[in-house]
Amino acid sequence: MKKWLGLGLTAAAVVVALAAPWLSAHDPLLADFVASLTPPGTPGHPLGTDQLGRDLLARVLYGARLALFIGVCTVLATAVVGGLLGLVAGFVERWPSAVLMRIADVQLSFPFILLALTINAIVGLGLRNIILSLSAAGWVVYARVVRGEVLSVKQRDFVQAAAALGVGRARLLFRHVLPNVLPSIIVVASLQFSQFIVAEAAISFLGFGVQPPMPAWGSMLSESRDFLYVAWWLAAFPGAALALTALGVNLLGDWLRDTLDPKLRV
Amino acid sequence: MRRYVASRLAQAALVVLLSLTAVFGMVRLGGDPVLLFLPMDIQAKDVNAIRQQLGFNDPLAVQYARFMGGALRGDFGQSLRYRRDALGLVLERLPATLTLAATSIALTLVIAVPLGLLTAVRRDTLVDHVGSVAMVLGQATPGFWLGLMLIYLFAVHLRWLPTGGSGSLAQLVMPSVVLAAFFSARVARLTRSAVLDVLGEEYIKTARAKGLGEGRVVGKHTLRNAAIPIVTLAGLEAGQLLGGAVITETIFAWPGLGRLTVQALLNRDFPVVMAAVSFTSIVYTLMNLAVDLAYGWLDPRIRVREP
Numbered sequence: 001m002k003k004w005l006g007l008g009l010t011a012a013a014v015v016v017a018l019a020a021p022w023l024s025a026h027d028p029l030l031a032d033f034v035a036s037l038t039p040p041g042t043p044g045h046p047l048g049t050d051q052l053g054r055d056l057l058a059r060v061l062y063g064a065r066l067a068l069f070i071g072v073c074t075v076l077a078t079a080v081v082g083g084l085l086g087l088v089a090g091f092v093e094r095w096p097s098a099v100l101m102r103i104a105d106v107q108l109s110f111p112f113i114l115l116a117l118t119i120n121a122i123v124g125l126g127l128r129n130i131i132l133s134l135s136a137a138g139w140v141v142y143a144r145v146v147r148g149e150v151l152s153v154k155q156r157d158f159v160q161a162a163a164a165l166g167v168g169r170a171r172l173l174f175r176h177v178l179p180n181v182l183p184s185i186i187v188v189a190s191l192q193f194s195q196f197i198v199a200e201a202a203i204s205f206l207g208f209g210v211q212p213p214m215p216a217w218g219s220m221l222s223e224s225r226d227f228l229y230v231a232w233w234l235a236a237f238p239g240a241a242l243a244l245t246a247l248g249v250n251l252l253g254d255w256l257r258d259t260l261d262p263k264l265r266v
Numbered sequence: 267m268r269r270y271v272a273s274r275l276a277q278a279a280l281v282v283l284l285s286l287t288a289v290f291g292m293v294r295l296g297g298d299p300v301l302l303f304l305p306m307d308i309q310a311k312d313v314n315a316i317r318q319q320l321g322f323n324d325p326l327a328v329q330y331a332r333f334m335g336g337a338l339r340g341d342f343g344q345s346l347r348y349r350r351d352a353l354g355l356v357l358e359r360l361p362a363t364l365t366l367a368a369t370s371i372a373l374t375l376v377i378a379v380p381l382g383l384l385t386a387v388r389r390d391t392l393v394d395h396v397g398s399v400a401m402v403l404g405q406a407t408p409g410f411w412l413g414l415m416l417i418y419l420f421a422v423h424l425r426w427l428p429t430g431g432s433g434s435l436a437q438l439v440m441p442s443v444v445l446a447a448f449f450s451a452r453v454a455r456l457t458r459s460a461v462l463d464v465l466g467e468e469y470i471k472t473a474r475a476k477g478l479g480e481g482r483v484v485g486k487h488t489l490r491n492a493a494i495p496i497v498t499l500a501g502l503e504a505g506q507l508l509g510g511a512v513i514t515e516t517i518f519a520w521p522g523l524g525r526l527t528v529q530a531l532l533n534r535d536f537p538v539v540m541a542a543v544s545f546t547s548i549v550y551t552l553m554n555l556a557v558d559l560a561y562g563w564l565d566p567r568i569r570v571r572e573p
Contacts, residue, residue, distance in 0.1 A: 106284040109547045111509025118543055121531040122296040198408045202513050205410050206528055232418050239411030247406035
């Protein structure tokens, strides 16, 4: 159940993101003041239009593109950076390990959303900077999980045996340790993914992050607040799209964790 | 126990010092820090005067020492907007956030623990399936969207509740429900797995074998033993309330710490941002410390094991 619902929703989000131009005849940025705030079900505008007469369906579909793009970039950046640092810290131990753990303690002493929001306000707005801010706030989780895994994997016999045979450190790390840590990285990535897209939407909602007129779900929800009395659909559909995507990825992550690594708790 | 407490205290003190350092460092991320400390309507020729006045022309080490010295005495400078002590503004907003957090935690415990217990005891029945779906939905639904939908339903459509603000009990309802929704989902899942773990233990079999009623088995033997992980993790999760409050307070115009932080960020009032972020981080660290100490006190195995 979990598996199929998760797979289905995630696949739907991916298909929508990739096929957005073919699924909607409208340009998400094209204003049409004559048709502003038409309710859902109007011919030509199945989900209605916003205050500028832009087609809401087109905006929600292109929003999936933006959300998934940000999610994928952030997850890749955090997995590579956090994963590598965790790998090295766990493998070398001594001071790299101690330094990494203190940095992790410090980062985890700020609530994630507050940290990402503050970094974003300092480095500046826009698509590139929101990816940067989320990555800067989120890499620590990988580093901690991977370090812990490496510490246990490297005690295992096959690693000890390889080391005894004179396998070099780099080869030992990347050929013997890394493949055994990879499942944990994948599980953490899938669980982090929905956190990242929801955080991005929240930050854009607060007026930072992705700026209008780009069709980001968060900034669409932010704009919808001024029209809540007259146009409920502006708040309902982008939010539902976000919630369903987050739900799908969450379920997929839960299922991956149960399958790949039942012991892991994030 | 004494050694455990001492080591935890030292660790927390170190984290506080490093977190303040991180706040100082963060302000340098954007390049020239004076740009963050400028009022909106500043003339170009005044920039250098302000840079001099705020001490940004001094060597970095001097600036760092000055910031840390001030921060440890609770002095983060003056708010650029309100011309008042930045930390004072933060502390003024604290009661509102605490009220919201306390209501949400109470709501969470009332909803989540019974729900988690019920789904675990009635595992694989309809109750469990419906409950589990509710938990997953609650966790996936973004709080700010739930907030908007509640405003539409209860304030715009039904006109039962005000859209925001604070002062009356009615205004507390929606923000605390939104804040509680996410945490209820997490705490309920946690309770469910903790209770399931305990139900698999040998002593539960013994309790049943000696003929105890199911009520006593669940109420006394199971719940008491599941309480330790639930309380610990709920305590750790409570820290995240401070993050959730940032968004919830903004939607409902709740005059707490979170809204102050967002407004200070929007106004580029960086002394207030630094005071608020540092304060949140210190509170969060102290909460983690309290949870750790409570855990060590409840479970002797924890204090012996060195980190």
